[in-house]
Amino acid sequence: MSSRHAPRILAIDAGGTMTDTFVIDEKGAFVVGKAQTTPDDEAQGFLSSSRDALSYWDTTVEEAFPSLVTGIYSGTSMLNRLLERKGRKVGVIVSKGMEDYFRLERGVQSYLGYSYSDRLHVCTHQHNEPLVPRHLVRGVPERIDVFGDAAIPLDEEAAARAVEELLDLGVEAICVNFLFSYRNPAHELQMKDIAEEVLERKGSEVPVTISSDHYSVRGDFPRLNTLTVEAFAAEPSRVHLRSIDSMVKEHGAHFDLRIMASHGGTISIESRELARTLVSGPIGGVIGAKWLCDHIGVENVFCTDIGGTSFDLAIITGGEYDVKTYPDMARTLFAIPLVEMDSVGEGTGSFVRINPTSCRIEIGPDSAGYRIGTSWPQGNIDTVTINDCDVVLGLINPDYFLGGDITLDREEALKSVQDQVAAPLGIDVYRAASGVVELFEDGLKNNVLSRIMGKGYAPVNYTLLSYGGGGPLHVGGIAEGMGFERVLVPAWAAGFSAFGCSCSEFEYRFNASLDLPVAPDISQDEKEGLVEMVNGQCAFLREKIVEEFSKSGVDEGEIVFRIFVRMQYMGQLRDLEVRTGFEWLDGPESLDEVIRDFEDLYAKVYALSARSPELGHLITQVVLSGTVEVEKPALPLEELYGDGPPTDASKGQRDVYWRGDWLKAGIWEMDRLKPGNRIAGLSIVESPATTLVIPPGWSAYLDEHWIFHLEPGKGV
Amino acid sequence: MPTYDRETIESLIDGTLPWADARAIMSSFKDPGRFDTYVAILQDRVPWEDRILLPLALHLYIVQKPDGARVVKCDCGHEFGDYHANWKLSANVFVRDSDETLQEVYPPLMHSDPDWIVLREYYCPGCDTQLEVEAVPHGYPVIFDFQPDLETFYSEWLGREL
Numbered sequence: 032m033s034s035r036h037a038p039r040i041l042a043i044d045a046g047g048t049m050t051d052t053f054v055i056d057e058k059g060a061f062v063v064g065k066a067q068t069t070p071d072d073e074a075q076g077f078l079s080s081s082r083d084a085l086s087y088w089d090t091t092v093e094e095a096f097p098s099l100v101t102g103i104y105s106g107t108s109m110l111n112r113l114l115e116r117k118g119r120k121v122g123v124i125v126s127k128g129m130e131d132y133f134r135l136e137r138g139v140q141s142y143l144g145y146s147y148s149d150r151l152h153v154c155t156h157q158h159n160e161p162l163v164p165r166h167l168v169r170g171v172p173e174r175i176d177v178f179g180d181a182a183i184p185l186d187e188e189a190a191a192r193a194v195e196e197l198l199d200l201g202v203e204a205i206c207v208n209f210l211f212s213y214r215n216p217a218h219e220l221q222m223k224d225i226a227e228e229v230l231e232r233k234g235s236e237v238p239v240t241i242s243s244d245h246y247s248v249r250g251d252f253p254r255l256n257t258l259t260v261e262a263f264a265a266e267p268s269r270v271h272l273r274s275i276d277s278m279v280k281e282h283g284a285h286f287d288l289r290i291m292a293s294h295g296g297t298i299s300i301e302s303r304e305l306a307r308t309l310v311s312g313p314i315g316g317v318i319g320a321k322w323l324c325d326h327i328g329v330e331n332v333f334c335t336d337i338g339g340t341s342f343d344l345a346i347i348t349g350g351e352y353d354v355k356t357y358p359d360m361a362r363t364l365f366a367i368p369l370v371e372m373d374s375v376g377e378g379t380g381s382f383v384r385i386n387p388t389s390c391r392i393e394i395g396p397d398s399a400g401y402r403i404g405t406s407w408p409q410g411n412i413d414t415v416t417i418n419d420c421d422v423v424l425g426l427i428n429p430d431y432f433l434g435g436d437i438t439l440d441r442e443e444a445l446k447s448v449q450d451q452v453a454a455p456l457g458i459d460v461y462r463a464a465s466g467v468v469e470l471f472e473d474g475l476k477n478n479v480l481s482r483i484m485g486k487g488y489a490p491v492n493y494t495l496l497s498y499g500g501g502g503p504l505h506v507g508g509i510a511e512g513m514g515f516e517r518v519l520v521p522a523w524a525a526g527f528s529a530f531g532c533s534c535s536e537f538e539y540r541f542n543a544s545l546d547l548p549v550a551p552d553i554s555q556d557e558k559e560g561l562v563e564m565v566n567g568q569c570a571f572l573r574e575k576i577v578e579e580f581s582k583s584g585v586d587e588g589e590i591v592f593r594i595f596v597r598m599q600y601m602g603q604l605r606d607l608e609v610r611t612g613f614e615w616l617d618g619p620e621s622l623d624e625v626i627r628d629f630e631d632l633y634a635k636v637y638a639l640s641a642r643s644p645e646l647g648h649l650i651t652q653v654v655l656s657g658t659v660e661v662e663k664p665a666l667p668l669e670e671l672y673g674d675g676p677p678t679d680a681s682k683g684q685r686d687v688y689w690r691g692d693w694l695k696a697g698i699w700e701m702d703r704l705k706p707g708n709r710i711a712g713l714s715i716v717e718s719p720a721t722t723l724v725i726p727p728g729w730s731a732y733l734d735e736h737w738i739f740h741l742e743p744g745k746g747v
Numbered sequence: 748m749p750t751y752d753r754e755t756i757e758s759l760i761d762g763t764l765p766w767a768d769a770r771a772i773m774s775s776f777k778d779p780g781r782f783d784t785y786v787a788i789l790q791d792r793v794p795w796e797d798r799i800l801l802p803l804a805l806h807l808y809i810v811q812k813p814d815g816a817r818v819v820k821c822d823c824g825h826e827f828g829d830y831h832a833n834w835k836l837s838a839n840v841f842v843r844d845s846d847e848t849l850q851e852v853y854p855p856l857m858h859s860d861p862d863w864i865v866l867r868e869y870y871c872p873g874c875d876t877q878l879e880v881e882a883v884p885h886g887y888p889v890i891f892d893f894q895p896d897l898e899t900f901y902s903e904w905l906g907r908e909l
Contacts, residue, residue, distance in 0.1 A: 147776070157766060157771050387748065387776055 319531025
């Protein structure tokens with residue numbers, strides 16, 4: 032190969048406007064390519080984006096693709112289909128009396144995704160356009176009760192009629208969701224048989240899906256949403272994914288494209304349940320953080336991602352992230368696992384305003400996003416943003432934003448901060464900008480602290496990992512006074528989320544509701560019975576996983592299975608996920624071990640004294656994860672040089688307004704620094720994609736993996 | 748601080764503003780010029796010349812008469828008299844106090860029990876427009892919805908004398 036780099040991993044992130052491509056070589060070095068997204072034929076945008084990336088390594092798609100061993104896709108096209116309500120015409124059959132699911136939206140969907148103030152501001156609440164219009168929803172008399180018994184038999188005549196009516200209305204898919212079907216799927220199965228008879232009679236091939244077959248979990252509305260979105264948006268997306276996959280193969284690649292799923296693993300594009308890939312981009316950073324922990328031997332990490340529009344936080348404890356079972360996305364509740372992450376509507380593009388009533392600074396929740404702020408005239412933004420304040424203070428170099436691709440106007444930033452913030456408050460423009468940034472960082476700090484303390488942990492046991500375009504810029508402000516064990520900033524912070532996707536496992540994760548009570552005084556025989564029930568559910572999930580993997584030509588023997596048991600104290604409302612190392616539960620002792628682990632976990636998350644084993648336990652869900660070894664990026668590893676940075680890395684000094692004083696800040700070019708270098712604050716390390724600010728009294732040590740360690744009180 | 752053009756405020760009044768825009772207005776700070784723009788639009792729409800001091804309810808305004816009086820006035824020009832008195836006292840009233848009359852506006856079993864609650868509808872004597880509806884127990888006094896302190900509103904909120 033003519034190129035010095037041997038590309039191994041390809042990661043594609045197809046956003047609404049730009050498609051980013053990451054190509055990673057065997058040493059962990061990577062390049063990023065960008066091209067406009069082509070929604071009608073995503074393969075084209077992806078190809079241009081790959082060409083762009085590979086051009087940095089002086090190679091071509093034709094030359095590089097055959098050497099790739101793995102390719103991962105994440106994108107927003109499915110989410111956009113859902114948001115824009117552009118999907119297939121779906122008919123829905125539910126238990127009679129429940130036909131208004133999509134109009135009632137359990138109330139909560141009328142304000143999901145709103146800022147706190149708007150959630151309280153009831154007149155802003157608004158129902159979404161129903162995923163399925165009311166005239167395409169049919170109710171069939173039947174009822175399975177909460178114990179799984181048939182309280183009312185299925186009305187077979189009404190069932191057949193419902194299918195016929197929906198077919199006459201020209202639906203392209205039929206979804207069936209009956210109450211308590213996760214307890215007993217009999218009626219859904221019967222309904223499916225009836226539907227298939229009708230389809231055969233009518234010579235129709237419309238697919239019929241039942242909720243118990245796909246998402247056998249409690250919560251009829253999230254379950255229905257997931258099933259419906261699967262038919263509505265996911266199936267059309269599969270067509271796109273197949274075209275990308277075949278395009279990659281046409282260009283010589285030998286791997287099957289995999290997609291990033293919300294549980295943190297990647298799955299095949301032929302997976303039965305593609306709705307699981309609805310949201311994947313934002314969790315990439317958490318996956319990358321976990322990968323980083325595994326490699327550098329850190330167990331507890333607090334991940335913070337400061338982007339243009341939001342601040343995303345996630346906790347990794349003991350090397351594992353949490354998974355949410357009923358997340359919401361695009362103002363819709365789902366019953367699929369999602370890596371637990373909190374998102375706060377404050378980023379570097381957040382608008383800064385003075386509340387005219389209270390005369391106080393307010394930040395966000397809306398933002399200029401990629402349009403930066405008033406300092407970028409081409410963005411047509413007329414409200415001050417955090418970016419503008421950073422420009423005023425001298426933290427951002429207006430001539431080196433995005434490597435100089437964009438020139439910012441410092442005069443304009445000064446003028447708008449003066450007019451919109453300083454003048455109404457009656458203070459100096461620098462004091463105003465500095466105050467805004469302090470307020471912004473304090474807000475982020477409070478969020479970090481409340482997340483950690485809320486879980487019952489303390490910063491001293493955690494490593495703060497900062498990434499995202501704005502992470503390195505404000506990490507110092509966040510870390511100050513928090514007492515984190517370590518503060519790490521990877522040099523590739525700006526691309527960390529996208530990079531993280533390429534670190535994910537090839538993993539299917541399926542769950543099923545069980546609701547098994549475990550009384551405190553239970554006998555060994557009864558325990559044996561419970562273990563059998565858990566294993567029975569596992570066998571069902573295992574079969575699904577094996578079937579999914581077989582589509583990628585993976586044998587059962589290659590799969591590593593792990594059971595996770597979600598449980599809670601009887602009568603409490605929130606369950607916790609106990610992760611076992613077992614493939615199956617084995618005898619009553621294994622159940623005892625699960626319960627012991629739950630007790631320990633509960634004590635950590637809440638408090639030791641809050642444990643209440645006397646209430647008994649409830650096993651709510653059993654989760655089975657199946658993983659197969661795949662190629663992941665290597666951690667960059669370079670020779671260490673001395674403390675002192677090379678002279679050509681220095682870009683001189685700049686005046687920076689820091690908390691009320693003008694200080695001289697050393698300016699450094701990130702790409703010219705050498706591993707082993709230590710830089711004392713106040714310093715600013717600039718790179719094309721991001722800016723790292725090292726506060727006074729702190730220093731930054733660049734380790735052999737190209738990760739900056741921000742440390743207080745260590746001068747050079 | 749947001750500002751909106753007259754056209755936006757007009758569609759806000761007419762209810763034709765797209766939801767996303769209306770919500771953005773609701774979630775933002777109040778634009779400082781809103782009251783004056785709003786009143787100017789209403790002033791242009793009414794067929795009479797008296798200056799609107801405050802919109803009081805749908806179709807109703809407190810207006811300044813040339814003789815110095817401040818009266819409640821309907822779109823159509825009918826005047827209810829001084830705003831310190833409840834305009835409802837000089838409006839036409841229709842009371843729905845039986846199943847029969849209630850079912851003219853509600854489906855059976857979906858209205859209040861006329862033994863407990865009655866609907867009192869107030870109409871403009873000039874144009875017969877329905878101006879207000881009260882749901883009250885029998886014999887409950889006529890509700891005086893709103894008696895604004897005009898002088899304070901102008902001096903402390905709008906920052907000018909009335």
